[in-house]
Amino acid sequence: MTVEAQPVAELPDPADFGLAVVPEDELPSELLTLVGRVHELADAVAHTEADPAELAEASAAVAALTERLGARRRDIGAMVRRQRPGGRTEYGTLANIVSGPVNPAAPPLVLERTDEGVRGEVVLNGTYQGPPGLVHGGWLAALLDEALGTAAGAAGMPGLTANLDVDYRRPTPLNAPLTVAARVTGTERRKVFVSAEIRHNGEVTAEGTAIMVRIAPIG
Numbered sequence: 001m002t003v004e005a006q007p008v009a010e011l012p013d014p015a016d017f018g019l020a021v022v023p024e025d026e027l028p029s030e031l032l033t034l035v036g037r038v039h040e041l042a043d044a045v046a047h048t049e050a051d052p053a054e055l056a057e058a059s060a061a062v063a064a065l066t067e068r069l070g071a072r073r074r075d076i077g078a079m080v081r082r083q084r085p086g087g088r089t090e091y092g093t094l095a096n097i098v099s100g101p102v103n104p105a106a107p108p109l110v111l112e113r114t115d116e117g118v119r120g121e122v123v124l125n126g127t128y129q130g131p132p133g134l135v136h137g138g139w140l141a142a143l144l145d146e147a148l149g150t151a152a153g154a155a156g157m158p159g160l161t162a163n164l165d166v167d168y169r170r171p172t173p174l175n176a177p178l179t180v181a182a183r184v185t186g187t188e189r190r191k192v193f194v195s196a197e198i199r200h201n202g203e204v205t206a207e208g209t210a211i212m213v214r215i216a217p218i219g
């Protein structure tokens with residue numbers, strides 16, 4: 001395969017494209033704690049059998065909190081800047097639905113670079129349920145997509161997913177440790193070919209390939 005999608009030595013600063021950038025170490029620990037609590041809250045709500053009076057009380061408390069916290073909203077599209085070992089700088093979408101550190105709906109999946117590509121571990125709670133007791137296939141595709149995109153970015157070739165193919169090999173359990181890994185397998189002009197898989201107990205439960213297309217402003 002030809003190698004014409006050349007990696008860039010240094011990724012551009014998203015601030016140059018008008019996006020807000022928040023250094024990771026400036027995120028208040030109180031916010032991260034709140035995100036974790038709301039993440040757990042969603043699972044509790046999805047599975048509660050509390051009685052109606054308790055539910056009404058909880059609903060009023062949540063509505064009050066929503067109004068209070070929503071009064072000062074960050075811009076959609078804000079990015080997080082992370083300093084990595086060796087002085088490397090990485091950017092991610094702050095409220096990314098899969099890996100965003102401030103998104104309570106995100107598992108979140110934290111992906112680290114490896115010699116091969118990227119790898120991370122994640123546990124999906126009951127809010128990611130599709131079939132009874134199992135992870136929803138759309139969420140598995142989302143995890144794969146994120147890993148595939150991050151692998152391309154980590155290789156210095158960030159882009160958008162043009163095509164995603166997923167094979168579901170085994171049922172993926174909820175509330176169990178999963179590993180997600182991805183790597184670049186080839187390039188051709190602006191196309192970056194990537195592959196990824198999700199494993200439980202070492203066994204592949206889902207795997208996928210994607211074509212990421214490097215986009216002009218960040219190419």
Ligand SMILES: CCCCCCCCCC(=O)SCCNC(=O)CCNC(=O)[C@H](O)C(C)(C)COP(=O)(O)OP(=O)(O)OC[C@H]1O[C@@H](n2cnc3c(N)ncnc32)[C@H](O)[C@@H]1OP(=O)(O)O
Nearest residue numbers: 091145146149150153158160161162163189190191211213
């Ligand atoms: C550090 C970053 C970490 C990021 C992690 C986040 C991961 C999450 C990734 C996502 O979820 S991205 C969101 C979902 N994807 C999108 O919203 C993309 C929507 N599609 C588009 O914006 C455009 O279609 C796209 C930018 C992908 C391509 O349009 P372009 O006009 O820039 O490219 P063009 O159509 O000229 O195609 C360029 C090459 O890609 C090929 N291509 C385009 N679409 C394709 C497709 N669907 N399948 C196969 N190949 C495709 C096309 O044939 C061509 O190949 P050749 O070089 O061989 O001529």
